[in-house]
Amino acid sequence: DAGVTQSPTHLIKTRGQQVTLRCSPKSGHDTVSWYQQALGQGPQFIFQYYEEEERQRGNFPDRFSGHQFPNYSSELNVNALLLGDSALYLCASSSAAGELFFGEGSRLTVL
Amino acid sequence: QKEVEQNSGPLSVPEGAIASLNCTYSDRGSQSFFWYRQYSGKSPELIMSIYSNGDKEDGRFTAQLNKASQYVSLLIRDSQPSDSATYLCAVKSNQGGKLIFGQGTELSVKP
Numbered sequence: 001d002a003g004v005t006q007s008p009t010h011l012i013k014t015r016g017q018q019v020t021l022r023c024s025p026k027s028g029h030d031t032v033s034w035y036q037q038a039l040g041q042g043p044q045f046i047f048q049y050y051e052e053e054e055r056q057r058g059n060f061p062d063r064f065s066g067h068q069f070p071n072y073s074s075e076l077n078v079n080a081l082l083l084g085d086s087a088l089y090l091c092a093s094s095s096a097a098g099e100l101f102f103g104e105g106s107r108l109t110v111l
Numbered sequence: 112q113k114e115v116e117q118n119s120g121p122l123s124v125p126e127g128a129i130a131s132l133n134c135t136y137s138d139r140g141s142q143s144f145f146w147y148r149q150y151s152g153k154s155p156e157l158i159m160s161i162y163s164n165g166d167k168e169d170g171r172f173t174a175q176l177n178k179a180s181q182y183v184s185l186l187i188r189d190s191q192p193s194d195s196a197t198y199l200c201a202v203k204s205n206q207g208g209k210l211i212f213g214q215g216t217e218l219s220v221k222p
Contacts, residue, residue: 033209033210035212042115042199042201042212042213042214042215043155043199043210044212045209045210048207048208055207056207056208090154090155092210098203098208100157100201102147102155102156103154104153104154105154
């Protein structure tokens with residue numbers, strides 16, 4: 001049973017560029033959440049997708065956007081990258097029971 | 112006041128001792144509580160969930176919840192060097208269901 005898978009695992013971008021991160025949820029899960037984790041901090045909630053709709057959003061600017069596809073996979077897009085966007089981006093999937101399971105993350109470095 | 116607070120540590124205990132990790136939260140209406148373990152450079156891994164007041168035991172781990180005091184704790188008995196990691200407390204928001212994380216407590220178990 002495949003868990004949550006994310007790609008790419010590492011990437012380097014420069015300021016002003018755009019990035020797309022991808023996530024496939026755990027089998028049987030229909031809800032995908034995205035978190036940003038800066039070094040030494042706990043994960044911060046970006047948004048959550050269910051039935052291809054953004055259901056809830058954290059305190060992140062509109063530069064952060066997402067999408068969920070009919071197969072429940074999801075993308076996170078970040079436009080106009082800033083140095084402060086450097087972080088580990090975590091995708092988590094869940095079912096109705098509510099327990100979140102994380103993928104291995106995508107580590108983004110903005111130069 | 113932060114929504115979920117943990118001592119950042121580091122907490123250092125000798126091998127075989129009991130490690131006690133604490134967490135407080137601000138939303139009195141929260142109903143679901145989780146402990147995640149995160150090894151350096153890795154993603155968070157769910158180790159315990161607790162929903163009712165009292166203790167919940169799973170192997171060497173015991174989660175304790177006191178909703179009146181808005182306090183959650185994790186005890187690790189017979190601590191092993193392999194338990195050395197950052198432990199994240201997470202509380203499910205009463206508004207929308209997102210998980211809110213503390214900043215994590217770094218645990219170091221010395222042989």
